[in-house]
Amino acid sequence: MKSKNKNATLKLLEDKNSIVATALLGSNLANIFASSLVTVISIQSLDHSDHIMGAEIAIATFATTAIIFLFAEVLPKTIALNSPEKIAIMITPIFKIFMLLFSPIIKCTDVFNKIFFRIIGIQISNEIHIPPHEEIKNVVQMRHEQGKMIKDEKDMLHAVLELSETDVECIMCHRNEVFAIDINEQSEDIFNKISTSKFSRIPFYDSKPDNIIGFLHIRDFFFTLNKVNGDINKVNISLLLNKPVFVPHKTNLKSQLSEFRRLKTHMMFVVDEYGGIMGLITFEDLLEEIVGDIADEHDTETYDIVECSDGSILVVGDYPVRDFNKRFDADFNESVATTIAGLVINNFARIPKENEDFNLAGYNINIYQTESSKILKLKLIKI
Numbered sequence: 001m002k003s004k005n006k007n008a009t010l011k012l013l014e015d016k017n018s019i020v021a022t023a024l025l026g027s028n029l030a031n032i033f034a035s036s037l038v039t040v041i042s043i044q045s046l047d048h049s050d051h052i053m054g055a056e057i058a059i060a061t062f063a064t065t066a067i068i069f070l071f072a073e074v075l076p077k078t079i080a081l082n083s084p085e086k087i088a089i090m091i092t093p094i095f096k097i098f099m100l101l102f103s104p105i106i107k108c109t110d111v112f113n114k115i116f117f118r119i120i121g122i123q124i125s126n127e128i129h130i131p132p133h134e135e136i137k138n139v140v141q142m143r144h145e146q147g148k149m150i151k152d153e154k155d156m157l158h159a160v161l162e163l164s165e166t167d168v169e170c171i172m173c174h175r176n177e178v179f180a181i182d183i184n185e186q187s188e189d190i191f192n193k194i195s196t197s198k199f200s201r202i203p204f205y206d207s208k209p210d211n212i213i214g215f216l217h218i219r220d221f222f223f224t225l226n227k228v229n230g231d232i233n234k235v236n237i238s239l240l241l242n243k244p245v246f247v248p249h250k251t252n253l254k255s256q257l258s259e260f261r262r263l264k265t266h267m268m269f270v271v272d273e274y275g276g277i278m279g280l281i282t283f284e285d286l287l288e289e290i291v292g293d294i295a296d297e298h299d300t301e302t303y304d305i306v307e308c309s310d311g312s313i314l315v316v317g318d319y320p321v322r323d324f325n326k327r328f329d330a331d332f333n334e335s336v337a338t339t340i341a342g343l344v345i346n347n348f349a350r351i352p353k354e355n356e357d358f359n360l361a362g363y364n365i366n367i368y369q370t371e372s373s374k375i376l377k378l379k380l381i382k383i
Contacts (some may be wrong), residue, residue, distance in 0.1 A: 008089075008092050008093075008096075009088050009089050009092045012092055012095065012096065017110070018099055018103075018106060019095075019099075021102070021106045021109065021110075022095065022098055022099045022102050022106065025102050025105060025106070026098055026102070027072065030072060031068055031072065034064055034067055034068055034072075035064045035068075038063045038064045038067065039064070136157075136161060137157075137158060137161050140154055140157045140158065141154065152292070155292070155326055156290060156291060156292075159289055159290045159291075160290055163252065163253040163254040163257065163289075163290075164252050164253070164254040164255075165252065166252060166253045166289070166322075167249065167250050167251065167252055167253070168247060168249060168250075168251050168252075168253065168256050168270055168281050169249040169250070169270060169278060169279075169338065170320070170322055170334070170338055171253070171281065171285050171286070171288075171289050171320070171322070172249075172270045172278065172279040172280060172281045172285065173279050173280050173281070173282075173285065174278070174279045174318075175209060175277050175278060175279045175280075177279075177318075178203060178209075178279060178280055179197060179199060179202065179203075180202065180203040180204065180205055180209060180212075181193050181194070181202060181203075181204050181205075182204075182205060182206070182207065183204045183205065183206050183213060183237060183238065184206065184207060187232045187233050187235070188232060190232075190237060191232045194216070194218055194221060197218070199218075200217065200218055200219070201215050201216065201217055201218070201266065201267050201282075202215060202216050202218065203215045203244075203267075203269070203280065204216060204237065204241055209277060210276055210277050212244050212269055212277060213238075213241060213244065214241030214242050214243055214244050215241065215242050215244065215267055216237065216240055216241055216242070217240075217242065220240045221235070221237075221240060224240060242265070244268075244269055245259075245263060245265055245267075245268045245269065246268065246269050246270075246271050247259065247268045247269070247270055247271070247281070248270075248271065248273075249270050249271065249272055249273075249278050253286055253289060256268075256281065256286060257286055260283050260286070266282055266283040266284070267280060267281075267282050267283075268280065268281055268282075304316045304319050305319055305324075305327075311381065311382070312379050312380065312381045313328070313379070313380040313381075314368065314377060314378075314379055315340055315377065315378055315379075315380060316340075316376065316377055316378075317339060317340060317341030317344075317374065317375035317376055317377065317378060318339045318340075318341060319339060319340050320338060320339060320340075321333075321334050321337060321338060321339060321340060321342070321343060322334055322338075324340060328382075330361060330362070330363065331361045331362065332360070332361050333361070340365075340378055340380075341374075341375040341378070343360065343365075344358075344365060344367065344375060344378065345375070347360060351370075351373050351375075352367045352370075352375070353367065353370065354367050354368070354369065354370050355367060359383060362382060362383060363380045363381065363382055363383065364380070364381045364383050365378055365379070365380050366378065366379040366380075366381075
């Protein structure tokens, strides 16, 4: 029986326009009836002399407002919010009766609306469409504001829902920060760089960084080196390289995740519209976008951002705008620039000097430290 009632409710929800129209019509009829009823009772109960007509009107107004506010707004909506599924299933049979009774009026209203909007040249859709992920985000945000979900959980769920809205260029490792090796270097130099590197996969290029020829998994390198008794000159790096995979910088993270899984690789190179290397993205970068920073035993602690005792925030120039917004619930425009320094340059339309400052999105931003044309550190104070 319960399953049957649920199916009836789900079927009812398919006709959202009729549900909204029935609810609005019923609500208006009830409110008008209540107003009329209270007015009649007030007039019959009081003296009809002119000098107290104002009192009769005031009493009718306040009484009607109190009744409607309490019994038509606060109580039913509070009950429905606390047990939405249970209430929906319970009122479905009654609601279907009212939908049937009001159907002639609703159909006439619908025809009138279509004719009216056609005359004035506006096209309307019969479907009320809210993207499913937006609905889920709203529920998650509400649960967080009610104190039923901690911030980390909220951020993680939001990150999953925003994968299709975020491009790989927003989370990639920029080419200036990519550790890569020239295949033409001496074998001993290559060995030294590999041995001292903290990365498990190392990109290789031919003569110039834009000419990526693949990436080396150090496990394969040391396995081969062991087979030739440690003679580095007998190791042919070119034969050990994995074929590089290139991805457009506007690829969204949801598609990128699918590509990682389909190609069974953990590293791809991000290119711009001209085919130039912008940076690289790894499976770990994408995972960190969801769960936050993942540190292992080889990572060294960095101080890219420091919260000072006076309430100010010291941050390096290349700190991602997205990460700052998430950490401090800030509202900087992520479409303007990917780093805090980029935001500053966009605002000044030039390279600012040390100690210059300006206000943006509720923060006072001070240029704390520069070097030549590069912004090294900034100081932000919430205003």
